[in-house]
Structure formats: structure tokens, C-alpha cells
Amino acid sequence: MKLIPEDVTRALNSLQPDALQRASCAIALSIALALGPNGEPPEWCPVLPAGTFMGRDGRGPWHTDTAAVLADFAANQAKGIEPVVDYDHLSMVCLQTGQKAEAAGWIKQLEIRDGETWARIEWNADAVQVITAKKWRYLSPVFDFDASGRVVCLVAVGLTNQPNLFLRALNSQENRMDPIDQLLQQLGISISDAMDAASKLTAALNAIKTLQDVSNSTQTAMNSLRQVTGAAADADLKAVTNSIMTGFVPKAEYERVANSLQQLQAGTAAAEVDKALDEAIAAGKITPASRNFYQAMCSTDMKAFKDFVKSAPVVVQSGTETTTRAANSKHDNQQAGDNPLIANAKARAGTK
Numbered sequence: 001m002k003l004i005p006e007d008v009t010r011a012l013n014s015l016q017p018d019a020l021q022r023a024s025c026a027i028a029l030s031i032a033l034a035l036g037p038n039g040e041p042p043e044w045c046p047v048l049p050a051g052t053f054m055g056r057d058g059r060g061p062w063h064t065d066t067a068a069v070l071a072d073f074a075a076n077q078a079k080g081i082e083p084v085v086d087y088d089h090l091s092m093v094c095l096q097t098g099q100k101a102e103a104a105g106w107i108k109q110l111e112i113r114d115g116e117t118w119a120r121i122e123w124n125a126d127a128v129q130v131i132t133a134k135k136w137r138y139l140s141p142v143f144d145f146d147a148s149g150r151v152v153c154l155v156a157v158g159l160t161n162q163p164n165l166f167l168r169a170l171n172s173q174e175n176r177m178d179p180i181d182q183l184l185q186q187l188g189i190s191i192s193d194a195m196d197a198a199s200k201l202t203a204a205l206n207a208i209k210t211l212q213d214v215s216n217s218t219q220t221a222m223n224s225l226r227q228v229t230g231a232a233a234d235a236d237l238k239a240v241t242n243s244i245m246t247g248f249v250p251k252a253e254y255e256r257v258a259n260s261l262q263q264l265q266a267g268t269a270a271a272e273v274d275k276a277l278d279e280a281i282a283a284g285k286i287t288p289a290s291r292n293f294y295q296a297m298c299s300t301d302m303k304a305f306k307d308f309v310k311s312a313p314v315v316v317q318s319g320t321e322t323t324t325r326a327a328n329s330k331h332d333n334q335q336a337g338d339n340p341l342i343a344n345a346k347a348r349a350g351t352k
Helices: 066-078 090-097 125-132 165-170 179-186 197-229 237-247 251-282 288-300 302-311 321-327 340-351
Strands: 008-012 044-048 062-064 084-087 103-113 116-123 138-146 150-160
Touching: 044 103, 044 138, 044 150, 066 103, 066 150, 084 090, 090 150, 103 125, 103 150, 116 125, 116 150, 179 197, 197 237, 251 288, 251 302, 288 302
Parallel strands: 062 150, 084 150
Antiparallel strands: 008 138, 044 116, 084 103, 103 116, 138 150
16 A cells, blocks of 8 residues: 555745745745744744745645645654654755765644644754854645645755755655565566555565565576586676686587597507407517407507417417418408307418
């Protein structure tokens, strides 16, 4: 539920000097004209005029609903909230500007005098000093009004030195929105007329929980990326991305290098097998006819083949024609399936 209906608008309307005729929208109080005998500010000051009034900049007309203003003041005061008297309306814009908004005083009581709204102001010591020194001279009310110009609430009063010109510069008209409605808007949730306060609160809580779940999932993913990339535990997304870009290569490049390495390794292994077979044939430990047979053994378990060659007897004497021919014929075509035992027997018979 909104604190103020949508058709109620806020105006920051500086008062005009009392020298102007009230009938011609002279709605101001010059504090200087009402100072006490020692230059002190008055305790009671008029803050809203009687009847219909306008600002010096032509805005309005407005008319004060005194009953509504008094009822709103009493309701807020019962909650411990009193209208502030500040400097140049800074309390109205401090959230946007970041400026410090100190209070010059507080409105403790309202009275209606001949249709005018008067306020009893409890001035702070600093305000008394600057007003006495004539550093601030005029009052400017901040009030809420509806589309018909009916003033329903006195929000605050500001000390000013430019009566009604502050309104032109700020052009402040605003609606006060319920905090839950503001939160729902920030969360991107549409507000329907059917939603009551409880349903709005539930929608806000659900949206916040969803955001928390997403945040937790994102944090988990970030932690995993940090571990994989070796990034610091508190590294942000940009740092993790840089780690990925500098520490990893594209998949296509990785596959190309991996294939080249595999081919190189295969070629090296084949060369080692050929070398071991050549050495075994040259040593007379196996015959050329059994090369294909031992090639499979050598390719599968090089250590086992070398152990076999080391312990195998010489079946072909080194330097013989058969040995020489064997050493030079590793690529000769052999009949598939030749039994190496028969081939070795044939080789021994040829050496006798």
C-alpha cells in the first residue's frame, strides 16, 4: 500500500516576502521581519497560507485542507515523526546528491490561525546563530497536494534565501511509494492491483531467494574455474578469464599437436623395432624368415624380445652369406605364416 495516493504530488514551494499583498499570492514569511528583540528567530511561524495561493513562479493554485494537514501531522507525531526544518531543502535531495542534510529545527506543533497554518519550531542552536546573523531569512514549505491542488500534508520546511526560486530550479514533484513496491520494481516484478501487502512481500522474498540461488551457483562455478586454472582464491571473473586464455590452447590446436606427437611417437617406436630386429638378425639370433613373427613380439613387448635375444642361441653364424643376406633383406617379402622354428632349422642346415 502506498503511503500517499498516486494523485498526491509534492511541491517544494519557497515563501515570498511579506511585503507582497497576500491577495496577490504573497505567501511568504521573511524571518527578518519577525525576529525577537535580540535578533532571535520566532518560535511560531506561518508555514502555509490561508485560502487559495500560488507560487512566485506561477505554479499552483493550491488551497490548504487544514483538517487533513493537522490529521497527518498528528498521525506522524504519534509515531515519533516530526517535520524537519532544514537548509535549502537538502533533506529532500541528500540521497541523490550525497550532501549532508542537517536540521535547523523541528516542528513540534501546528495551529490554524485565521485559516493559516502556523508551526511551533524548536530551533537548534546553530540555526539560531545563523538566523540572528541574517545568513538565512525566509521559510519554504514542502507539502503534498492532489490533482485539485488541495494541500493535504506538510512534509518539511526549509530555510532559504531565494523564496520560490528553489522550486523552479529543483522542479520537485514526486510520489511517495511504498518500500516494498520500490523493491519489486527493482527486482523487475510487475505489481498488479490484486496484490495485497502479503503477496507483494512473498513475491519479493521469492525473487530474492532466486537471486541468492543464482549467486551461489555462480560462486560455485567460479571456485571450480579458479581451481582448474590455478587462479587465486579471490580472483574475479576477469582474472580467471585471463588465466584460461594464457594457460590453455584452443581445442583444434591441441588436437593438431596431439596428432603430430602421436605420429612422431609411432614412427620412433617403429624405428626402434626395426633396429632391434636388425641387430638380432645380424647377431644370428633369428633368421630373416622369422622377422615378421618377431616383429609382432618386439612391437608388443620390447623388453621381452630383448631378453629372448640375449638368451637365444646363435642360429646363423655371423659373416656367412645367409647372415649377410639377412641383414640386407629386412624388407624382403616373406610368406605369411612361416614358422620361425622351421626357418631356423633350415638356416642351421644351410651352415653345415
